[in-house]
Amino acid sequence: MELNQRIKAEVEKIPLVDTHEHTMPEAERSQYAVDFGYLFAHYNTSDLVSAGMPPRLMEAARLPMHHYRVAYIKRRRLRRVIPEPEREDMSLEERWQAMEPFWEAMRNTAYAKMTLIAIKDIFGIDDLSRDTFLKLSQAIADSRRPGWYRYVMKEKANIALSIIDVQSTEVDRELFAPVMTLDHFIDVRSRQELGYLEAEAGTAIHSLDSLVKAMQTVLERYLDSGVVAIKNVLAYVRTLEYDKVSRHEAELAFNRLTQHLGEGPSFFEAKPLQDYMMHQVIQAVVEAGLPLQIHTGLQEGNENIITNANPTHLINLFIEYREAKFDLFHGGYPYVQEWATLAKNFANVYADLCWVHIISPEVGRRLLHELIETVPANKIMAFGGDSITVEMAYAHARMARQVVTRVLSEKVTEGYLGDDEAIALARRILRDNPAALFKLSV
Ligand SMILES: [Zn+2]
Incomplete structure (x- = not known):
């Protein structure tokens, strides 16, 4: 397949806005590299x-x-x-x-x-x-020398800024913008875990209301330290189905949980409380004006329950929270077409291809072809490295540029896009869309 050389050169030049990384703090690298x-x-x-x-x-x-x-x-x-x-x-x-x-x-x-x-x-x-x-x-x-991250991320990978999930807001702001999670206020299963939340929020938690209040306090602290989104990764440990439950049901589950010291009640006993708290988190995140990044699809590691992570489980949330901005991760792989359909259907759903190009560049290409034909261009985000090391983020960025170059070349060859249109689209999906969604000045 012939690549369009002009598109290739333009795509190489775009300083990427990377929607998702887990980069190890540079100060720790010397210990592990x-x-x-x-x-x-x-x-x-x-x-x-x-x-x-x-x-x-x-x-x-x-x-x-x-x-x-x-x-x-x-x-x-x-x-x-x-x-x-x-x-x-x-x-x-x-x-x-x-x-x-x-x-x-x-x-x-x-x-x-x-x-x-x-x-x-x-x-x-x-x-x-x-x-x-x-x-x-x-x-x-x-x-292991000073300046290594800048060398790899800026000079080698040409990444302008990466949104980083390391559960710390103390990150190098030249390279990264932080996200934090509130999952621990949702996936709570024992009195002991409530104790960790009390310590973090600095308040006692003896009721459902005080749990909600503690979550809001922590979110305010995140906002003060400049987070650009809240991230949810609970598809690793539970289904993405968050029912609308009554306060009463949530309170009963909360009260039961306060009597468990160790592992706590089973997931099914805790679920009404978790579902209720997810709705509370979404409301707080909307109030704060932040997007919500949600892990959907494939979970890292082995022996995970993929069906838990089907993005279609989230439809009730998309319908209820029209004012929210849901950044759906990972192409929902392997539920890629369901995921693309959600981004097509709902104005509040964004299609984020982070991680996809290293799961399968072929899936990345097919999916990008489909997204271009189905989803308005302002909601497609084509790159998130999702790596712990900067070296892998670099390699992933290179693979992502190859996918974008080839798909856009094919779209031009097919006569679906003109050259200039393809280049403008590349800038949107690799840089401008994530910069706008996360309000980044890059
Ligand atoms: Zn990740």
């Missing part, structure tokens, strides 16, 4: 496990990033468990040997392709194999 394990923060490790690598062996093989992930999950109080590494005393050679057969098995996937792009373009090494893992490990260790 010590060898090839650093490039196995997430995603590619899911395919290692899918290829048959025992999870605990995988954790041992990526040891530096195992330690980072444990700290990260703990800091974010996510309801996810990282398995203990099988051993902590493996040599670099043993760690590579443990990974090698599974890496060889997964090298066809887009996660592996992204990894290889990062290795080649950032570290100048052509492959990841038994011949290169030592050299790569050295190159990664040598990259």
